[in-house]
Amino acid sequence: MIETTNRSEAPLLRFGRVERWLHWVNATLFFVIMLTGASLYIGPLSAIVGRRELIRAIHVYCGIALPVPLLIALIGRHGARLRRDFRELNRFAPGESRWFRARTRGSVRLGKFNPGQKLNAVFIGAAGLVMLATGSIMKWFTLFPIDWRTGATFVHDWFALGIWVAVIGHVMFAFKDPVALGGMMRGYVSATWARRERPRWYEAENQESIKPEPQDTPR
Amino acid sequence: MEALDQAAAPGTPVGRRLFLGLLGVGALGVVFGAKVQDVLERALGPLISKDGTGLSALLPIGRFRIYTVTGDLPHKAKPDYKLSVHGLVDTPFQLTYAELRALPPTHLDKDFQCVTGWRVPDVQWKGVLVSDLLDRAGVKSEATALRFTSFDGTYTESLTVAQARRPDVIVAYQLEGDDISDAHGGPVRLYVAPMYGYKSIKWLDGIELTKEVRPGYWEDLGYDVDGWIGRSNDRDDKPV
Structure with a gap:
């Protein structure tokens, strides 16, 4: 494949300020929640770390705080980009599921996100809500039937395992693609990358660039 | 907004379905998790306790969970x-x-x-x-x-x-x-x-x-004083 790269072509804005801020606040909270969770759950680790009451308090309050930045980022005019990305994450374009098979992957022209990213985002979102609900049942278990405490613990454990797998995978994919990672750090990706990895998004952006995006200019 | 939505992102709302599905699984898990857990413990517990690698000790089956009711892990030499x-x-x-x-x-x-x-x-x-x-x-x-x-x-x-x-x-x-x-x-x-x-x-x-x-x-806090396994706390585990 011959790449006709125009070196002077301007980088594309992939994630606005609000989205990047949200991503890194979330990443920090997840990091803290996952590590404190592990040190409550894994026996030998919990013996090394100790201070269970403190660790539990950090775990619980970071968990309760998790939806706050998301809600702040979603509402109002500054959330327009994020809301648009959410709509994008929600839907699979016709034939896009072929991306999951190595044999047919090349035939799919991707939009802003690949289907794996879509599933990951949805999974993390739903799992986060499930963890919040089950964690609350575990914390305030006296308010619920005693069986629910068992059920909530059960769900919390298995979803935690799923989240660990998803987050480790997410981070590994990020490190494998420095341009994409740069997009989440500084906001911009090269036009070359966009045209090659996300052609449908690249085209849409170029059509839109005729009119400037009001959301991206800081006020 | 709805029209724009359709134009910008046509296709199946896989995300919404997965999202609601996961919430459903979570809710079912809370209500019926106790029973599913019992089945898993019985089926997989013996296998996992014999696993030499220790990796399966990370799975939430057949393992001790550490609970304390005070701030720190108590210690006495x-x-x-x-x-x-x-x-x-x-x-x-x-x-x-x-x-x-x-x-x-x-x-x-x-x-x-x-x-x-x-x-x-x-x-x-x-x-x-x-x-x-x-x-x-x-x-x-x-x-x-x-x-x-x-x-x-x-x-x-x-x-x-x-x-x-x-x-x-x-x-x-x-x-x-x-x-x-x-x-x-x-x-x-x-x-x-x-x-x-x-x-x-x-x-x-x-x-x-x-x-x-x-x-x-x-x-x-509400647990039965006579805590017989399988005959108390509204549970029906196999007695030990």
């Missing part, structure tokens, strides 16, 4: 440890860790079942029969119950004298062939095989004979 047997007895006494270890041991190879659903199969316990300690102290006739205290300063438990005299109720100092660690309630804890885990008080430091049963820590 063996030379500082004392178990006191007192209350309505003829001769109250204290045992050091070494003295306890010198008493005739009892081995139990039995499951550990928590009231929250998890179960660890075939745990090897070693300790001293509570019954032996009662004989040594001489239980006065007006005593009907035992009150156990923990050096965590908060946790308490209770048994009737008849329950405590069972041959599967021990003051344990070894777990799976090792001295019991801080996390598992060491150096000395109670193991009441036929009852849910909350009866097996960790960090045991005192046994007091009392006139009647005084409910323990979790029993004040």
Whole structure:
């Protein structure tokens, strides 16, 4: 494949300020929640770390705080980009599921996100809500039937395992693609990358660039 | 907005379906998780306890979960440890860790079942029969119950004298062939095989004979005083 790269072509804005801020606040909270969770759950680790009451308090309050930045980022005019990305994450374009098979992957022209990213985002979102609900049942278990405490613990454990797998995978994919990672750090990706990895998004952006995006200019 | 939505992102709302599906799985898990957990523990627990790699110990099946009711993991060095047997007895006494270890041991190879659903199969316990300690102290006739205290300063438990005299109720100092660690309630804890885990008080430091049963820590929070596995707390686990 011959790449006709125009070196002077301007980088594309992939994630606005609000989205990047949200991503890194979330990443920090997840990091803290996952590590404190592990040190409550894994026996030998919990013996090394100790201070269970403190660790539990950090775990619980970071968990309760998790939806706050998301809600702040979603509402109002500054959330327009994020809301648009959410709509994008929600839907699979016709034939896009072929991306999951190595044999047919090349035939799919991707939009802003690949289907794996879509599933990951949805999974993390739903799992986060499930963890919040089950964690609350575990914390305030006296308010619920005693069986629910068992059920909530059960769900919390298995979803935690799923989240660990998803987050480790997410981070590994990020490190494998420095341009994409740069997009989440500084906001911009090269036009070359966009045209090659996300052609449908690249085209849409170029059509839109005729009119400037009001959301991206800081006020 | 809806029209724009359609134009910008046509296709199937896979995300919404997955999202709602996961929430549904979570909700079902909360309501029926206790039963699913039982099935998984029974089916997979024995396999996992034999896994040599230790990796499956990370799975939420067939493993101990560490609970404490106080801020820190309680710790007491063996030379500082004392178990006191007192209350309505003829001769109250204290045992050091070494003295306890010198008493005739009892081995139990039995499951550990928590009231929250998890179960660890075939745990090897070693300790001293509570019954032996009662004989040594001489239980006065007006005593009907035992009150156990923990050096965590908060946790308490209770048994009737008849329950405590069972041959599967021990003051344990070894777990799976090792001295019991801080996390598992060491150096000395109670193991009441036929009852849910909350009866097996960790960090045991005192046994007091009392006139009647005084409910323990979790029993004040709603758990049954007679915590028989499979016959209490609205659960139907296989008895141990």
